Amino acid sequence: MTEEFFSSSAEETRRFGRQFASGLQRGEIVSLAGQLGAGKTVFMRGITELFNCDDQLSSPTFPIFNIYQGSLGGEQVTLHHFDLYRIQSHQELDALGFDEYLTSGYLSFVEWGDRFPEYAALYTATVFLEYAGDDRRRIVMNHFMI
Numbered sequence: 001m002t003e004e005f006f007s008s009s010a011e012e013t014r015r016f017g018r019q020f021a022s023g024l025q026r027g028e029i030v031s032l033a034g035q036l037g038a039g040k041t042v043f044m045r046g047i048t049e050l051f052n053c054d055d056q057l058s059s060p061t062f063p064i065f066n067i068y069q070g071s072l073g074g075e076q077v078t079l080h081h082f083d084l085y086r087i088q089s090h091q092e093l094d095a096l097g098f099d100e101y102l103t104s105g106y107l108s109f110v111e112w113g114d115r116f117p118e119y120a121a122l123y124t125a126t127v128f129l130e131y132a133g134d135d136r137r138r139i140v141m142n143h144f145m146i
Contacts, residue, residue: 001143002142004138005138006132006137007137008135013046013129014042014043014045014046016046017043017045017049017050018046018049019046020046020125020141026106027106028125029107029123030108030110030125030127031113031123031127032109032113032126033111033113033129034129035130039137039139043139048068048070052071053068053069053079064083064096065081065082065083065096065101066081067081067105068081078106079105079108080107081108082108082109082110082113083112090116090118102119102122110123113126114126123144125142
């Protein structure tokens with residue numbers, strides 16, 4: 001299922017993130033892709049707001065990988081958030097234990113997931129963000145059947 005939205009503000013982008021995350025199920029792995037600065041981390045902030053862990057979110061560009069503890073409906077959840085922007089090789093991902101972390105969280109989110117197409121089959125959903133003029137962003141969400 002593909003959905004397309006246009007956002008005119010950071011708050012609206014976060015709202016789309018919350019809306020998107022509300023339809024995810026345990027074990028899903030989501031690729032976040034798009035232009036540099038297009039709003040991937042803002043979208044991710046909306047996701048962490050839904051899971052009550054938004055105060056923990058920072059762009060993982062420098063740490064590469066963050067783990068967030070949150071809750072949904074009284075259940076504790078662990079979100080894994082990767083940023084592959086600075087990763088240059090599959091060997092670097094192996095050294096991080098990328099495969100193991102992807103499948104060990106309640107949900108996993110991979111910014112710049114499109115940089116390593118060999119993992120595309122693992123993603124249960126993709127989100128693509130791009131500039132759509134001035135302060136607008138185009139957000140395309142694909143959720144695959146699992």
